[in-house]
Amino acid sequence: KQEVTQIPAALSVPEGENLVLNCSFTDSAIYNLQWFRQDPGKGLTSLLLIQSSQREQTSGRLNASLDKSSGRSTLYIAASQPGDSATYLCAVRPTTETSGSRLTFGEGTQLTVNP
């Protein structure tokens, strides 16, 4: 059974710092991996989707990398801002999932960027 772990559970940094959020998964047979952002009391916003054949994806100040063989993904946030404060979730879609493309989610990292 696929398990997704995100460490740390919470992270507090000063504004302007570059930071890395980690996601690990137990089964490397994945189709893709998706990073989401969740603001308090809100739904999930998709940030980046990495296909299994890709090593990284970039969007603005965000860069997500994927190393399937080691079961790891990282989300790099450059020059962090207070507006980046949110919970970041990663989710994997296994290749064995042929129906429904169900995702397995980590529990998230709660990021606070202090002004």
Next chain:
Amino acid sequence: NAGVTQTPKFRILKIGQSMTLQCTQDMNHNYMYWYRQDPGMGLKLIYYSVGAGITDKGEVPNGYNVSRSTTEDFPLRLELAAPSQTSVYFCASSYSGRGQFFGPGTRLTVL
């Protein structure tokens, strides 16, 4: 595009009551999902659908039912509400399993 919309935003139920959480998407996505999120936890899949007329159980289906009569709508029904069903419920959709798009959620409390 409104994306994925959910109603209601908040609801308080008494034990044993029933209700339907509504979910609609206007992106012509074929796949739709219902998740629940408990405090400090990740999302758990309740039910999903790969197209109109097709539904299947996820990880935590007990106490819930779904139907998918149209591509756009995927309602979630709670028949006999229990305190363990207090949670935030998210609906999501995708096109053939590509990235999922989420609704804003329904916060449900069962007392």
